[in-house]
Each structure stands twice: as structure tokens, then as C-alpha cells.
Amino acid sequence: xxxxxxxxxxxxxxxxxxxxxxxxxxxxxxxxxxxxxxxxxxxxxxxxxxxxxxxxxxxxxxxxxxxxxxxxxxxxxxxxxxxxxxxxxxxxxxxxxxxxxxxxxxxxxxxxxxxxxxxxxxxxxxxxxxxxxxxxxxxxxxxxxxxxxxxxxxxxxx
Numbered sequence: 632x633x634x635x636x637x638x639x640x641x642x643x644x645x646x647x648x649x650x651x652x653x654x655x656x657x658x659x660x661x662x663x664x665x666x667x668x669x670x671x672x673x674x675x676x677x678x679x680x681x682x683x684x685x686x687x688x689x690x691x692x693x694x695x696x697x698x699x700x701x702x703x704x705x706x707x708x709x710x711x712x713x714x715x716x717x718x719x720x721x722x723x724x725x726x727x728x729x730x731x732x733x734x735x736x737x738x739x740x741x742x743x744x745x746x747x748x749x750x751x752x753x754x755x756x757x758x759x760x761x762x763x764x765x766x767x768x769x770x771x772x773x774x775x776x777x778x779x780x781x782x783x784x785x786x787x788x789x
Contacts, residue, residue: 661688663761663773664698673697695757695777702753714756715744721760735763739770754781 666673666686673686675693688694705711711720718733737744739759740752748756754777761773 658691658694658761658766660685660694661691662686662694662697663691663764663766664694664701664757665764666694666697666701671697691776695781698757698760699753699781702756703750706748706750706753712747713745714740714742714748717748717756718760722763732763736760754778 662685668684668686673688673693674696675688675690677687677689679687686694686697688697702717705717705720709720711717714736715733718736719729722729722732724730733744736742736756736759739762740755742748742752742756754774758770758773758777762770766773
């Protein structure tokens with residue numbers, strides 16, 4: 632049973648943001664976390680829905696939304712509450728260098744690998760995971776996009 636609810640309103644076209652140089656946050660498939668195709672019916676999937684086993688979203692904000700819901704469910708339903716638990720499930724050693732992934736996320740966020748994470752940590756975790764998943768944008772720009780997507784647009788994690 633879901634212990635906490637997550638409420639995220641639908642995407643609106645006025646949410647497209649860019650940095651001071653006019654560079655819009657872009658990533659392959661608008662999926663900054665390389666979320667795999669599954670039985671989940673994520674909002675914002677393209678008609679094609681996936682590309683090479685990965686979800687494809689119509690806008691990066693939907694990719695961020697899917698990540699937030701996925702990690703929220705890891706924490707509250709699957710009871711995966713540490714960086715080690717989350718990354719070991721999200722990026723298993725059968726497909727990734729999980730230890731290097733954990734070390735990078737801890738280095739980037741300042742979290743200890745066995746520290747219990749809170750909902751408010753989802754953004755910092757996501758910024759590090761997005762970079763680890765191959766999105767070369769500057770950390771400050773990715774952080775800005777996350778906060779604008781989640782906070783300023785009225786999306787609430789509670």
C-alpha cells in the first residue's frame with residue numbers, strides 16, 4: 632500500500648526553459664534516466680513509446696516526472712531507502728558498474744551510500760543519476776531544470 636501520495640499535474644508547454652545562453656535541456660529520447668520500457672504507462676510517452684528498450688517521452692519533463700514517481704515508489708513501496716539500495720536495483724551489476732555508479736552519486740551529492748534518503752533528496756539524487764546516465768549538461772543547469780520542473784511549476788512531492 633502506498634504510504635505517501637505523489638501529485639504531479641500534467642505538463643504544460645510553457646514549462647520549456649533554457650539557460651542564459653538559450654540552450655534547452657535535451658537528452659536522448661527525452662529520458663535523462665534511461666528508464667526502460669515496462670508495463671508502466673508513463674504519461675508523455677511518444678506514439679512509439681520506446682526506443683531500443685528505453686522509454687521515449689515527448690518532452691524531458693515527462694522523463695523527469697517518470698523518474699520522480701519511480702524513485703518515490705522505490706523509497707515508499709519497495710522500501711529501498713539508501714543510495715546503495717536504490718542504485719543496486721536501478722542499475723544492476725548485470726548491466727552496469729554498480730559500484731562506480733554508487734561512488735559517483737555519493738561523491739556528487741555528499742550522501743553516504745547507506746544514508747536513509749528522504750523525499751527531498753530525490754532531486755539531488757536525480758541530478759547525479761542523470762549525469763551518470765550520460766547527460767553531459769552542466770550540473771547546475773540540470774539542477775535548475777529539476778527545481779523548475781518540481782517546485783516552481785507547482786509539482787509537489789510530499
